[in-house]
Amino acid sequence: MRRPGRGEPLLxxxxxxxxxxxxxxxxxxxxxxxxxxxxxxAGRSGSGKTTLLRGxxxxxxxxxxxxxxxxxxxxxxxQEPWRAILGPTPRYDLELSGAPLNGFEEVLDxxxxxxxxxxxxxxxxxxxxxxxxxxVLDEPGVYLDADARRELRLLVEEMLREGGAAxxxxxxxxxxxxxxSKAVVLEEGRPLCSGSYEECIAHYPQPPPPPRPRGRGMGSxxxxxxxxxxxxxxxxxxxxxxxxxxxxxxxAAVTGPNGSGKTTLLKILAGVYRxxxxxxxxxxxxxxxxxxxLLYYTGATVYEEATWGGVDEAYAEEVLRRxxxxxxxxxxxxxxxxxxxxxxxxxxxITHGYRVVAVxxxxxxxxxxxxxxxxxxxxxxxxxxxxxxxxxHDERAASTATTRYRLExxxxxxxx
Amino acid sequence: xxxxGRLISILVGLSVRGFFEAGWTGFRRSHxxxxxxxxxxxxxxxxxxAAKGAAIVEAVIAVLLALSGDPGWALSLEALxxxxxxxxxxxxxxxxxxxxxxxxxxxxxxxxxxxxAAGLAIAYPAATINPMDAYNAAARLTSPGRxxxxxxxxxxxxxxxxxxxxxxxxxxxxxxxxxxxLAAATAAVLEEAxxxxxxxxxxxxRTRRVRLERDWRWTLLEAAxxxxxxxxxx
Numbered sequence: 001m002r003r004p005g006r007g008e009p010l011l012x013x014x015x016x017x018x019x020x021x022x023x024x025x026x027x028x029x030x031x032x033x034x035x036x037x038x039x040x041x042a043g044r045s046g047s048g049k050t051t052l053l054r055g056x057x058x059x060x061x062x063x064x065x066x067x068x069x070x071x072x073x074x075x076x077x078x079q080e081p082w083r084a085i086l087g088p089t090p091r092y093d094l095e096l097s098g099a100p101l102n103g104f105e106e107v108l109d110x111x112x113x114x115x116x117x118x119x120x121x122x123x124x125x126x127x128x129x130x131x132x133x134x135x136v137l138d139e140p141g142v143y144l145d146a147d148a149r150r151e152l153r154l155l156v157e158e159m160l161r162e163g164g165a166a167x168x169x170x171x172x173x174x175x176x177x178x179x180x181s182k183a184v185v186l187e188e189g190r191p192l193c194s195g196s197y198e199e200c201i202a203h204y205p206q207p208p209p210p211p212r213p214r215g216r217g218m219g220s221x222x223x224x225x226x227x228x229x230x231x232x233x234x235x236x237x238x239x240x241x242x243x244x245x246x247x248x249x250x251x252a253a254v255t256g257p258n259g260s261g262k263t264t265l266l267k268i269l270a271g272v273y274r275x276x277x278x279x280x281x282x283x284x285x286x287x288x289x290x291x292x293x294l295l296y297y298t299g300a301t302v303y304e305e306a307t308w309g310g311v312d313e314a315y316a317e318e319v320l321r322r323x324x325x326x327x328x329x330x331x332x333x334x335x336x337x338x339x340x341x342x343x344x345x346x347x348x349x350i351t352h353g354y355r356v357v358a359v360x361x362x363x364x365x366x367x368x369x370x371x372x373x374x375x376x377x378x379x380x381x382x383x384x385x386x387x388x389x390x391x392x393h394d395e396r397a398a399s400t401a402t403t404r405y406r407l408e409x410x411x412x413x414x415x416x
Numbered sequence: 417x418x419x420x421g422r423l424i425s426i427l428v429g430l431s432v433r434g435f436f437e438a439g440w441t442g443f444r445r446s447h448x449x450x451x452x453x454x455x456x457x458x459x460x461x462x463x464x465x466a467a468k469g470a471a472i473v474e475a476v477i478a479v480l481l482a483l484s485g486d487p488g489w490a491l492s493l494e495a496l497x498x499x500x501x502x503x504x505x506x507x508x509x510x511x512x513x514x515x516x517x518x519x520x521x522x523x524x525x526x527x528x529x530x531x532x533a534a535g536l537a538i539a540y541p542a543a544t545i546n547p548m549d550a551y552n553a554a555a556r557l558t559s560p561g562r563x564x565x566x567x568x569x570x571x572x573x574x575x576x577x578x579x580x581x582x583x584x585x586x587x588x589x590x591x592x593x594x595x596x597x598l599a600a601a602t603a604a605v606l607e608e609a610x611x612x613x614x615x616x617x618x619x620x621x622r623t624r625r626v627r628l629e630r631d632w633r634w635t636l637l638e639a640a641x642x643x644x645x646x647x648x649x650x
Contacts, residue, residue: 059614076618082575083608084615086567086623089440092548095626096567097619109440113432113574128619272585287589294604295583298592308592334603352590 008071009034010134010165011056016066018048018055026052026189031167031182033134038156038166040197042173042204043186045337045367049169050079052186053138056167072165075132079139079365081124085112090123099130116259118148125155135159135166141175142365145257145393153179171367173201207368210396211376219248222387223269223286223356228278230264238264239275240410246387246403248284248355251378253401254391260407262391263291263360269389270358284355284387291360293341294333302336302344303329306351316351323347323377339370346377350384357381359390363397375400421588421597428581430496435543436574438489443480444546446634450642451541457645458537464649467526470533472648476641477536483637493536493543501532548626555625564620568612575612576605 011033019025026048033039043049055064057076077084087093091108094101101108104126107119115123121144129135135156141149156166157179168176173183176197183200185192193200223246230239238261246252246269254262267273268280270288289296299305302325306316320326325347328340336344342362349357362378363371375397378388382402392398404415438444443451458477461469481490505528512519519527547570554563580601587597 057618059618073622075622076615078611078615080608080611083611084619086564086571086616086619088436088547088567088570091440092626096564096623098624111437111440111574112571113578114437128615131622267585270589272588288586290582290586292579292582292604294607295579295586295600296590297600298587298590298596300599308596334607354589 010070010072011074011167012067012069012071013056014066015052015055015064015068018051018062018064018066020051020062024048024051024189026055026186029184029186029191030194031184033165033167033182035133035163035165036160037182038160038168038176038180039182039184040173040176040180041167041169041184041186042171042201043192044171044205045339045370046188047186048189049171049186050138051189052184053136053167053169057136070134072133073131074134074136075129076136077124077128077138077140079142081117081140081143082112082120084124084128085120087127088112090115090119093123093127094130097127097130099126117143118145118258121148121152125152129159133164135164135168137166137168137170139169139171139365141170141172143258146395148258149175172207173197173204177201208372210368210400211372211379213251213379213400213402219385220283221245222248222284223280223282223389225265225269225275226279226281228265228268228275228280230261230268230273230276237410239268239412241278242407242410242412244405244412244414246356246389248385248387249382250403251382251388251390251401252403252405253398254389254405254407254412255393255398256407258393261410262407265407265412266358266360266389266391270356282356285353286356286358287349287352287354288358289342289345289349289360289362291364293338293345296345296348297333299333299348301330301332302347305333305344305348309352311351319347319351323350323380324373337370338365339374342366342374343377346374346381350381350386355386357386357388359388361392361394362390363392363394368396371396420594421584424584425581425588427496427499428577428584430492432574432577432581433489433492434496434539438486439484439544442631443484443544443634443638445629445631446544446638447630448545448549450635450638451544453642454638454645455538455541457642457649458540459534461645461649462530462534462537467529469648470526470530473533473537473645474529476644477540480540480637480641493539497532497535497539500535501528504528504531546628548628552625552628560623560625561620564616564623568616572605572609572612575608579605579608 009032013031015029017025017027041049051062054062056068085093087096089109090104140152180197183197184194185200185204193203225242225244228239228242231237256262267288268275270286272288297305299308306320307313362374382388398404406413406415458473461473505524508519508527509524551563551566554566583597583601
């Protein structure tokens with residue numbers, strides 16, 4: 001591992017402008033990272049965090065004016081950590097980087113795509129950052145449950161103790177209190193504050209509280225699971241005797257650790273899978289919106305998606321206007337942000353008259369503001385008589401539900 | 417759409433199970449030379465000795481599959497190969513009924529057996545090869561950083577297949593034309609590929625060649641299988 005010379009920071013950047021081809025630029029950011037320091041780059045969605053990071057790393061899609069001096073090997077962990085995994089199994093992935101295998105014994109020879117999000121994150125962290133003195137982490141907590149986030153923080157702190165440094169992009173800078181010593185808060189491409197963590201976090205706009213669950217009366221049962229057991233060919237039971245009922249007007253949240261079977265349960269309730277044993281009865285048309293909303297689309301633009309299959313155009317327009325998506329109607333779905341994609345998918349489910357909407361991780365990758373827009377939309381759909389079932393590990397999202405379930409060990413328990 | 421979706425979903429599931437998930441502690445650690453010989457020898461045997469050759473290939477590879485100790489994997493591979501074989505037999509029979517190149521039902525079964533055996537001879541090495549062998553070989557020829565492209569591509573394959581499955585499963589609740597579900601999946605896979613390549617580019621310069629631990633029992637078994645195929649060739 002190359003060590004910087006005396007009086008030399010691990011990373012020094014003077015960014016005059018870092019620009020996207022769309023014309024959006026981040027301007028006037030200066031930062032330095034010394035051994036043992038962690039710097040958090042915070043800001044709302046669209047504030048330029050990722051643009052700055054990509055500019056600093058020299059990744060494609062961003063043109064940088066200014067200077068970036070990297071005086072030690074850097075490891076980069078993208079927002080989707082599995083993208084940094086190269087080996088077909090954890091053993092080979094770790095060996096490719098020369099990283100130690102300890103701690104991975106139980107998954108060493110499993111194909112990477114079998115691993116839970118938490119294991120993938122741990123693996124990517126170790127192998128992508130091994131031998132690096134600077135850890136560059138883009139929204140590292142997005143796909144992690146609370147335990148895995150704690151573990152991530154400990155890993156970063158260990159790296160800092162060993163003389164490394166970390167540059168962390170996170171829309172939740174509060175998660176790094178006690179670990180980070182510096183922060184840059186961005187707003188619309190400009191630094192609102194750059195300096196000590198405590199000082200800058202005081203400038204960070206206070207995230208809004210999540211929408212409160214409405215105390216509406218619930219209607220008839222729209223979907224019910226009776227003694228549902230499920231397993232994939234060649235695997236153990238994922239669900240064991242699940243019983244639950246979801247009513248019209250209800251927002252039900254299913255929480256549970258990474259890999260606990262939340263997505264499988266959602267797919268079964270939406271009729272994507274037939275349970276291995278037991279029954280699911282749906283009294284209304286059901287649909288499933290996956291974690292990657294891009295996979296939900298049939299049309300190429302927001303408007304086409306909302307109207308395909310002969311939906312009344314006046315009704316679609318009314319829904320899109322009400323949901324604040326009308327101005328985006330002609331934008332190709334591939335150009336939308338993650339939050340806009342999710343909102344467009346939910347809008348499409350509404351215009352097509354689905355009364356049971358199963359949404360997987362509706363707030364993953366979104367800041368509290370964008371997350372609130374999606375959660376309000378789900379509330380809106382429930383108010384119009386739909387039954388919403390969401391799988392989430394986001395406590396904010398779960399707190400907006402009228403009913404909460406916990407799935408662990410294949411068993412569902414209704415929380416008080 | 418729902419039925420077609422289920423069928424495609426099952427096929428994708430079988431492909432991922434058959435080609436990417438098994439043998440990481442066993443046959444993927446054998447020396448690649450023996451298993452790579454199985455493909456040309458098996459095809460030559462089916463070509464030269466028709467049904468008899470096909471039966472030998474089936475028997476030899478069936479023993480290897482049985483010894484894998486992973487019946488789920490073996491059945492996935494067999495089931496996957498049954499489809500093109502059954503299609504070849506059925507279409508030949510259909511043509512025969514229409515008066516083009518008449519065949520008997522027994523001959524149709526023979527066609528199915530030969531297709532299945534030839535498919536198995538190709539699929540076995542493809543499903544049991546260790547991409548790390550290809551990476552090490554390419555790293556020797558170029559550099560570990562450049563060779564990492566092989567691993568990135570290998571990582572994307574099961575991911576891409578699973579993305580297609582997810583898109584089709586999702587579409588099964590919406591009932592759109594199948595091509596639109598595939599378009600959505602393609603867009604998602606391309607986006608993912610871009611991300612993987614980007615991350616790989618950043619990580620690749622720090623990768624190194626990996627010393628692979630060999631499983632000599634499996635190397636011997638596959639060498640024996642290749643030897644049997646070669647011995648029955650003349």
